Amino acid sequence: MKERPHLVPCLxxxxxxxxxxxxxxxxxxxxxxxxxxxxxxxxxxxxxxxxCKNIWGTxxxxxxxxxxxxxxxxxxxxxxxxxxxxCVALCFFAAIKIKKPNKELA
Numbered sequence: 631m632k633e634r635p636h637l638v639p640c641l642x643x644x645x646x647x648x649x650x651x652x653x654x655x656x657x658x659x660x661x662x663x664x665x666x667x668x669x670x671x672x673x674x675x676x677x678x679x680x681x682c683k684n685i686w687g688t689x690x691x692x693x694x695x696x697x698x699x700x701x702x703x704x705x706x707x708x709x710x711x712x713x714x715x716x717c718v719a720l721c722f723f724a725a726i727k728i729k730k731p732n733k734e735l736a
Contacts, residue, residue: 633729636675643671644721647714654707668698668717675724687728694720 646664650656672695679687694717705713 634725636671636678636728637725639671639674640721640725643667644718644725647718647721651711651714651718665698665701669695671695671721672698675728679728682728684728687724690720691724 643664646660646667650661650664672691672693676688676691676695679685679691698713698717
């Protein structure tokens with residue numbers, strides 16, 4: 631867990647996004663929490679990537695945080711599903727590939 635402090639948040643947000651894709655009748659509050667969770671996760675992983683000197687990961691996840699709409703945007707269900715699938719893929723990518731660097735003193 632020390633190498634991947636983002637693992638559990640990634641899996642939780644991925645599960646929430648999959649829930650939004652699979653079921654279409656959630657209360658409005660669920661989508662508000664989902665937007666907040668995706669934006670927070672994107673910022674968290676973006677900062678983690680920045681600390682790891684991973685510029686591409688930094689831009690990718692900060693872009694996810696900025697690009698995920700903070701308020702209600704009138705998009706079709708298919709558009710939201712595409713955005714959700716991309717974010718799920720990014721969550722799984724981060725959970726598998728991104729590691730916190732070891733900062734052992736010599």
